[in-house]
Amino acid sequence: MEKQSTITNLLVCTGNPDAKRLYDDLLSNYNKLVRPVVNVTDALTVQIKLKLSQLIDVNLKNQIMTTNLWVEQTWYDYKLK
Template sequence: MSRMMGLTSGMNKHYTKVILFVYLICSPKVVYGAVKPLEANPDAKRLYDDLLSNYNRLIRPVANNTETLTVYLGLKLSNLFELNLKSQVMTTNVWVLQVSWQYKLRWDPVDYGGVETLYVPSEHIWLPDIVLFN
């Protein structure tokens, strides 16, 4: 009897898989229609397009070439791999944080549906040429 139950339960698993497979194939609405793609906030998209439409990441973002642009630089120690006191060598991993206020990247949130923060990939905006050495 137990051998028969084992065969039956194995067959049930097989049929369940087949039925599920047929259901998914025959019902594309389950796969494609039930999940809606995420859409960006239209106000944030409009803001992004407006800010970056005439923005050139290769040009220092100042209204006047004589103007200075303050860039705040921060380092956050992420990992300390090795500290050799004798040779005075420290091997680490650090995060570099650069903050600057660019006049071309300012907006009034009222004009953009209350959007106060916009995340822009760093490769789309001007970054200062700062190199960490030693």
């Protein structure tokens, strides 16, 4: 009976504390729940892209197609410029 041994390497990644502090300082007063417009009556244009990642099934009889999609949404936030 052979014994098997497994060696696992543990990789520890640490971030730059100065970069984290800068990120935290820049976004400390940012509220992601507020619409990013200068005037509340302004419209916000959101671009939506659908990217097909997988075609799972096609049911010709019932005309149903089952897929996996990536949804990408982009908009301009004046507070992040």
